[in-house]
Amino acid sequence: MRKLVIIGAAALLAAACSANTAGTTQADPSGPGAASAAPGKDATAVGFIFVGPKDDYGYNQAAYQGSQEVAKAFPDVKVLTAENVPEDDNAARVMNSMIAKGAKIIFATSYGHLDAALKVAAEHPDVAVVQQGNLITGTPPKNAGTFFGTVYEPVYLAGIAAGKATKTNKLGYVYAFPISQTLDNIDAFQLGARSVNPKVQTYTVNTSSWCDPAKQAEAVANLLKQGVDVISQHQDCTATVIKATEAAGKYTVGYHADASSIAPKGWLTGSQWNWGPLYTDIVKTARSGGFTGSKYNGNFRVGYKTGENPFVQSPYGPAVDDETKAQIEKAREELTKSSPFAGPVLDQKGEVRIPEGTIPDYETIEKIDYFVDGVVGTLPKS
Known part of the structure; x- marks a missing residue:
């Protein structure tokens, strides 16, 4: 990616x-x-x-x-x-x-x-x-x-866990480049979180690198200063972000692989490849x-609607209660017929990008080039 x-x-x-x-x-x-x-x-x-x-x-x-x-x-x-x-x-x-x-x-x-x-x-x-x-x-x-x-489907589910866990209503997302897959994930994360917590926002930090531990550590520090208490990411190497978040006593949502072993207290869940x-x-x-x-x-x-998605949900951490697990399971079942991007979907400016009643297909979602309402940050020029 x-x-x-x-x-x-x-x-x-x-x-x-x-x-x-x-x-x-x-x-x-x-x-x-x-x-x-x-x-x-x-x-x-x-x-x-x-x-x-x-x-x-x-x-x-x-x-x-x-x-x-x-x-x-x-x-x-x-x-x-x-x-x-x-x-x-x-x-x-x-x-x-x-x-x-x-x-x-x-x-x-x-x-x-x-x-x-x-x-x-x-x-x-x-x-x-x-x-x-x-x-x-x-x-x-x-x-x-x-x-x-369809990477954004389990990310949407992980967003539900994040939206339930946050105390500050501020989530963080460390990402590399503004390609569609990355934007799909950030947007789905926010939409999932907002489905259970209407007040939540997702703060973004761009590293312009798939794997730069120094930039990743700086990004986490930046997010923590803004009051973020749950951090996820779209990076290739994930250990730095997860360890820094765990050291700060905050919650983490993983990506690409199960890294729960390096965040025994703060791990919520995540999404990983099979x-x-x-x-x-x-x-x-x-x-x-x-x-x-x-x-x-x-x-x-x-994806969930068409077969066996190779991108699956990661195991739960100790902070995820049974009520949240039940909400996630219900949402997963709904995604077999619907989409995280079922309309109406608004962008940061309040413009309707996906009309009410519309369920976009996979091809449409892979062309998303905007942040949805509730995401904080400006897209860098590519």
Whole structure:
């Protein structure tokens, strides 16, 4: 879920290559000029690239865990992984090095990996290349696609827990970039909280980084000074925000992974990835020769209304009472038919963005570019 960030690309690429992808990229005989089999058919190796470290208590850790589920599901398949792969042309080089090692299915797991993923897909028509979180415009190539869960649904439910727990009616949200997925989450968090607490507001701080512990610590301090007593986030590495919030004696709502172990007192709940089943089905589909024309050969999204959302609610902490759990469970059931963004939805200026009686589809929600009423903060210019 990434935005293009080029920081120390050479060093990061070296780190990536140390994770099972070392070696020089070689020309692939199955390139554009060669006859190609069905993308990913009978693959004996699968590659995964991650934009950060696999132990970040967050986005990359969850994706890495999903890759290991693939290894368990297909013991005859070699799983190649690479950490700290930048969102630039270096990503293509790492993917090509995996293909040179025999990978016929590639998972590019960061938002900003899309351009590199499409470049690699064009060069290797017999390789199935799937990208996590972004969207392909126009008709996708026969060997490429994107996939994601509806991240804002469990975030909305976590917002209910936050809205019930706050004493100051001030929630905090530390986020990286103003991409639609981030805005969806912040807005859903506020809407969930407001559904049980009409007075609540969500204060936002932008770090302009997916993982910068110094900026994260500063963001938490800023929010605490404003009287915030529940803090959530949309960052890749989550430990700094959670530890700082716990140290201040405030409540925390997690994201990407279950980090309740580092906030034993203040953890409320959160939302986390369970990528194993989806990753496994993508590999199964490609290996069978059925990738082209499948649901994965496009912009695949799944949520409570359409299937098994890979983004699930995290365990509850000790501060969440039974009444709140019951409210969350009721809301979860309603989301199988409705949406966190069921109208009317107003933006910060009071303008109606989603009319009353309207339940927007997933595609519409992924194009949200505004803060809803009750969110405090100004969107940075991208």
